[in-house]
Amino acid sequence: MSTITEKLQILQNYSACDVSDALLKLQKNPEGTTPRAGHLADFIPFSPTTDRTKLPKLIAPASTFKFIPKSSPDANPSDPSHSFPPGTHWVDSAEPGTITVIEQPEGQHCAVLGGVMAVRMKYLGVMGALVNGRIRDLGEIRECRLPVWARGTSTVGTAAEAKPGLRNVPVSLGGVDVSPGDIIFCDPVDGVVAIPHELLDRVxxxxxxxxxxxxxxxxxxxxxxxxxxxxxxxxxxx
Structure with missing residues (x-):
């Protein structure tokens, strides 16, 4: 049986549209809902360049972080794998070999990923970041060569509106749920799609x-x- 590395290499031969065509046939949608076929809409590549013609496909398993409003009570999960170890910054929990997927509360104007976080992710061996929200310090992010896709930018730091809530939990990206271990497929030509890990072999x-x-x-x-x-x-x- 192929390893996950071999399976991800096979995916490089296909486009995000090919993936969505398969998911459209494989996924069961609740009655009355619109099929999304894994499409994560409106993500833009910001690093290392916005020139899509110069970007390779980025395909890797997801590791997840869920941010919450600054005014919300701190999350207190019973499972320590969903919290942040004492004396660490949230980014210190970023996992090598994955795409860091960040859910930011809807409607916020601050950034949840900046230059220092990108440098730390790059050092830890993170493959890239997919931010369902805003980023900042584009010069620093591009300098460290971490691939980053996001919905927008900001000049304002995270602490103005947001704080880390949980990690290794399902997150919602524009109405599409992504769980840790799902495969994120960033196609610079056609866009971004998420493959549920349990459907990878069938796809x-x-x-x-x-x-x-x-x-x-x-x-x-x-x-x-x-x-x-x-x-x-x-x-x-x-």
Missing amino acids: LELMPKLVAMDDKVKEAVLQGSSVFEAFKTFRTKI
Whole structure:
């Protein structure tokens, strides 16, 4: 059986759209809800550059941090793996080999990731950061070469509005839940998608079949077929 490293390498051969096509078929959505197919909308690459043509795909398991409003009571989880060890900063708990996924309370204007945090993550071996909120100190973040995707920027430090609440817990990114160990797929061309860890093997099994069907459709259209007829001929139910 392939290792997780081998599986992530296989994913490099596909696009975020390919992943979402597979998830659209595999995920069961509650009645009346819109399928999201893992798409994490409106994330922008800020580091090491905003030029998407110069960025590689970033694919790694998620480790998670949930920030809370500064005015909220401190979280006091019964499981110590969800809290922060005494005498440490939250970023000291960042996990090597993962993409740090940060949930920031909606509507805040401060940043939850800055230059010092990015430098610490880089030192610890973090693969990158995905921030459902704002970042700052772009010059410092880019200088340390940590890949960072976020929704926006700020000049204001975290302590103005937010504080770390929990780690290693499910987080919500624009209405899509991400759990520790889920695979984050940052595609500089097509966007960001999250693969639930329990669906990774099924996604890897299904994607080649879907891509092969679409390749046949494209070839038929290039030869003059209508899209309707090409879909009818080559898009079979899986």
